Structure formats: C-alpha cells, structure tokens
Amino acid sequence: MITVRIPTPLRPMTEGKSEVEGKGTTIGELIDQLNAAHPGFKDRVCDERGEIRRFINVYLNEEDIRFLTGKDTPVKDGDEVSIVPAIAGGTHG
C-alpha cells in the first residue's frame, strides 16, 4: 500500500483523515483509486484537463512529481505521497 498524506483543505474528501492508504502503479492510477474510495477527490486535486491544480504540489517521498514524470511517475508499496498546497495568505478584512 501507498501512504498518502492529505492537507487540511482536502480532508473533507477523506472523512477528515490526514493519511489514507492507496494502490496503483503510477501517481495517476493512485489518484483514480483514491477517487473511487473518496468520490470527488480527483476534482479537488486535478483541474478540468486532468492536471494537478496550480496551487498544489504532489511529492513522492521528498521529490515533486513534476520533476519526475508527473502523473505517470511510478509508485510502489511503501512509498509516501504528500499533497502539499503552496504558500498562500491574504490581508486583513
């Protein structure tokens, strides 16, 4: 199984869980499998073209999958995938 760490903004999709387990041979398959287990998950992570949303980075262990082969990046049992939103903020009011 692959451990997937879920950021707070996406936890409504995983019944509040900060970590879920998933399966697949690539990141893309893993996202599809998580979407089957947690309907709507893929829409929160990927845009309408199926690409990872621009405010999110997906790391396989410590490496951004954009520097590997994106959603085709192979994954295996024991891997850790982290979904990490980029820094944001805003003024008062």
Next chain:
Amino acid sequence: MLSIPSDIWQDMIEHARALDPHECCGILAGTDDHVTMQYRITNILARMHDEADLAHFDQAKLSDLKNLTPEERADVAFQMDAQEMSLAQKDIRQKGMTLKAFYHSHTFSPARPSLTDVTIAMEFENYRERLNIPEPYHVIISLEDKERPVIRAYRIQESQATEIPVQRRSLPV
C-alpha cells in the same frame, strides 16, 4: 534576525509596487541569517476561475473571496504558483542554500500577518520537516503608505506571529 541586501530589499518593494493593487509574493534564500537570493513567484489568484482552487483558504477568507472576481481576489490575497515555488526550492537546494523566508505584500494594510497568513503558515508547518525544508520566516511588505513602504519579518509558530529584527544590508562597494 534576517539580513536582506539592499538590492533585494528594493526589488521586493518594486515587485509589490509593480503588482499593486494585487498582492505580490516570493521566496528569499541564503545562508545563516543572510539573504542572498530572491525568487519572484506568481500570485495565481487573478487567473483562478474555479472555486476548487480556493480550497487552501480558511472559511472566513473563503466567504470573502467567493464574493469577488478573480482580479479582486488578488487584491486581498495571494496564492503562490505551486510549480514556481517548487522550482525555486529545487534551485535553492542545488545552490547549497537554504530557504529563509516567504514574502508577500499587503497593498492597503499594515505589515502584520493576518489570521489567514497565520493559518496557512501553520498548515505549511505540518509538512515542512517531512519535506526537509527549514523553518521559514514570513516577510510582509506594506504599501499602506505608498511613499513609505514598510518591510517587517515574522516567525510564525503555534499560531502566533512574533516579529523578528530585519536589517537592510548595504552592498559591498
């Protein structure tokens, strides 16, 4: 203490002014307390038309943002482009430097972290050590007084922002 060379100090102000009324954002890197590199990062909010892309914001901020156009959202908030942020982090690692701070501008309010700034900084704390990223400071450029921009730096820990000294370092002659 955070020591920022005068050219980067000035460029952060220029970055904030160039994007005003939108908020700007970026990354500072260096070694020890000395900043030596700056990365301007795109505030992608003005381009985001899908509300799912606003998921990062707390409920109060989200309620405000939903009532605004994407252009207006970038006036009161920023969202770093994740890819640019990641590329900057990779460049920092390859150059043997350390990420020192995230910066952003407040175009009409003081250089103090908002509740949203603190909430999102704490969210980032959940990942940072696992991803081998040292604790960043948070630098805010205020254009509240357009003629006299103010730059302040903060450490955000346990949902508290504590101001830290920030020094404008003269460049060697």
